[in-house]
Amino acid sequence: MTAQTHHCKAVVVGTGAGGAVAATMLAEAGVDTLILEWGRRHAGSEHRDVVDSMSRMYIEGGATVAVGCPPVLIPTGRAVGGTTLINSATCFRPPREKVAAWGGPGYETLEPYFCEVEQRINAGVLDEELLGGNGRVLKRGGDALGIVVKPLVHNVRDCKGRGRCAFGCPVDAKQSTDQTFIPSALAAGARLLPSHRVDTFIMKDSRIAGLWGHSAEGPFEVLADVIVLAMGALFTPAFLLKQRMANRSGCVGRNLNIHPACRVVAEFDEIVDAFKGVPQGICVDLWASRGIMIEGIFTPPGPLLASLPGAGADYKSITAAYRHLAGSGVMISDTSTGRVRPGLFGSPFQAFYQLGTADAVSMRFGIARLCELYLAGGAKRVFTGFAPMPVVCNTRDVAKLEARAVNPTDFELLAFHPLGTCAMGDNPGKSVVNFDLQSHDASNLYVMDASVIPHSLGVNPQVTIMTLAMRAARNLAARSSRQS
Numbered sequence: 001m002t003a004q005t006h007h008c009k010a011v012v013v014g015t016g017a018g019g020a021v022a023a024t025m026l027a028e029a030g031v032d033t034l035i036l037e038w039g040r041r042h043a044g045s046e047h048r049d050v051v052d053s054m055s056r057m058y059i060e061g062g063a064t065v066a067v068g069c070p071p072v073l074i075p076t077g078r079a080v081g082g083t084t085l086i087n088s089a090t091c092f093r094p095p096r097e098k099v100a101a102w103g104g105p106g107y108e109t110l111e112p113y114f115c116e117v118e119q120r121i122n123a124g125v126l127d128e129e130l131l132g133g134n135g136r137v138l139k140r141g142g143d144a145l146g147i148v149v150k151p152l153v154h155n156v157r158d159c160k161g162r163g164r165c166a167f168g169c170p171v172d173a174k175q176s177t178d179q180t181f182i183p184s185a186l187a188a189g190a191r192l193l194p195s196h197r198v199d200t201f202i203m204k205d206s207r208i209a210g211l212w213g214h215s216a217e218g219p220f221e222v223l224a225d226v227i228v229l230a231m232g233a234l235f236t237p238a239f240l241l242k243q244r245m246a247n248r249s250g251c252v253g254r255n256l257n258i259h260p261a262c263r264v265v266a267e268f269d270e271i272v273d274a275f276k277g278v279p280q281g282i283c284v285d286l287w288a289s290r291g292i293m294i295e296g297i298f299t300p301p302g303p304l305l306a307s308l309p310g311a312g313a314d315y316k317s318i319t320a321a322y323r324h325l326a327g328s329g330v331m332i333s334d335t336s337t338g339r340v341r342p343g344l345f346g347s348p349f350q351a352f353y354q355l356g357t358a359d360a361v362s363m364r365f366g367i368a369r370l371c372e373l374y375l376a377g378g379a380k381r382v383f384t385g386f387a388p389m390p391v392v393c394n395t396r397d398v399a400k401l402e403a404r405a406v407n408p409t410d411f412e413l414l415a416f417h418p419l420g421t422c423a424m425g426d427n428p429g430k431s432v433v434n435f436d437l438q439s440h441d442a443s444n445l446y447v448m449d450a451s452v453i454p455h456s457l458g459v460n461p462q463v464t465i466m467t468l469a470m471r472a473a474r475n476l477a478a479r480s481s482r483q484s
């Protein structure tokens with residue numbers, strides 16, 4: 001079958017936090033831009049049950065894993081909008097000290113970009129009533145202990161608090177990139193090819209001349225002057241390693257941070273109805289300097305109840321108490337790092353990650369503090385996610401939990417923020433791209449996604465990714481217009 005051929009000045013692969021912003025900046029600057037996206041568009045009206053949403057919009061139905069002891073579930077999106085379509089819509093700027101540690105553009109340089117990103121995705125503090133029961137019971141515990149429980153900033157518009165952010169917003173309130181940057185890119189003249197998966201580079205005289213891939217209609221090729229990869233921190237490095245490109249530093253695929261997280265669920269006598277309102281409405285950042293962040297999390301019964309302990313009548317009583325449950329996650333700014341390699345047997349990547357002891361100790365500390373908050377808020381028992389002490393009922397139990405020896409395998413881990421696998425930096429021997437996100441090795445190749453963030457951030461990363469992509473793509477457009 002002959003390949004469909006497309007020509008453009010710049011091709012952007014991926015429509016998530018990085019790719020959608022990069023494409024918009026290029027198109028708005030007058031650069032002829034083509035966007036390729038493996039996934040398709042999904043309307044709010046399509047978002048029904050959890051299994052259907054996960055099989056449509058998550059890669060491998062959400063069952064992607066980083067191999068280690070314990071293995072870590074690390075889900076990621078495939079859709080127009082990328083992972084922003086299925087994320088929790090929480091917005092944070094990166095901590096100042098993290099930005100300073102990059103050694104690149106300073107916080108003040110990035111500030112105008114943060115403001116523009118936040119304005120374009122409509123980031124704002126949630127209304128009190130959207131915090132629902134899940135926020136209310138944790139806040140009550142915080143008030144009792146004198147610990148501040150804060151409402152989070154979200155990128156939503158006219159949110160109805162349907163409680164299903166991670167499975168696609170049924171009323172399109174989430175201002176994911178398919179609702180914001182992608183329409184702007186198209187309005188500025190960019191072309192979007194959804195359901196187009198990139199497989200290889202096209203090389204000409206040892207320079208990257210374009211991309212080759214396939215769609216339902218057959219193979220395609222894109223011939224472009226500039227290639228921007230924004231496939232996310234798991235796919236971009238796996239692709240570069242498979243293509244044996246841009247890796248003179250040997251850093252591609254290394255330095256994987258993931259923000260490992262553990263879910264804690266509390267049972268109350270009262271009806272909480274935590275599924276009403278925004279599941280990730282609140283946070284406790286008191287221990288952020290220790291790398292610990294507590295954020296609300298609650299899901300429909302299937303994924304939530306599957307993680308709770310017990311068997312027989314005891315387990316049945318927990319499941320019957322679904323309306324009395326509340327949940328939050330403990331997220332660690334990890335010091336452990338993992339690795340991404342090309343996939344085997346048709347799988348797009350392999351990830352390896354071993355939680356280190358220091359991070360496991362932080363996790364136990366965070367779980368203990370969260371148990372105290374819930375108990376102070378009136379919980380009758382708390383399901384900890386920590387195997388040696390799966391249930392606590394009072395503060396004596398919390399003290400016992402903290403006295404238990406800690407082993408990384410004791411936790412049931414999830415991770416939502418892969419970062420760092422094509423790290424930016426000014427030393428070509430120790431980083432993959434420079435601070436303009438241009439490859440040190442191939443001058444017409446750029447990486448504009450989560451992979452460029454060199455260290456764990458300790459906060460949800462979408463605003464950071466968007467900001468870095470915005471600055472880099474504007475600089476790229478300015479250079480292209482000077483050259484032409």
Ligand SMILES: Cc1cc2nc3c(=O)[nH]c(=O)nc-3n(C[C@H](O)[C@H](O)[C@H](O)COP(=O)(O)OP(=O)(O)OC[C@H]3O[C@@H](n4cnc5c(N)ncnc54)[C@H](O)[C@@H]3O)c2cc1C
Nearest residue numbers: 014016018038082083087088089090198449450460461462
């Ligand atoms: C359940 C969940 C909740 C989250 N909640 C939050 C939150 O509340 N706040 C926050 O800040 N962050 C959150 N995140 C993380 C955040 O959404 C991601 O960090 C961010 O979207 C990553 O941006 P990216 O551009 O690197 O990649 P992505 O957004 O993942 O986009 C990559 C895109 O590239 C496409 N792609 C991959 N390979 C190919 C290929 N070969 N050809 C063509 N296209 C390809 C993919 O289909 C995808 O659309 C969450 C993540 C998850 C999974």
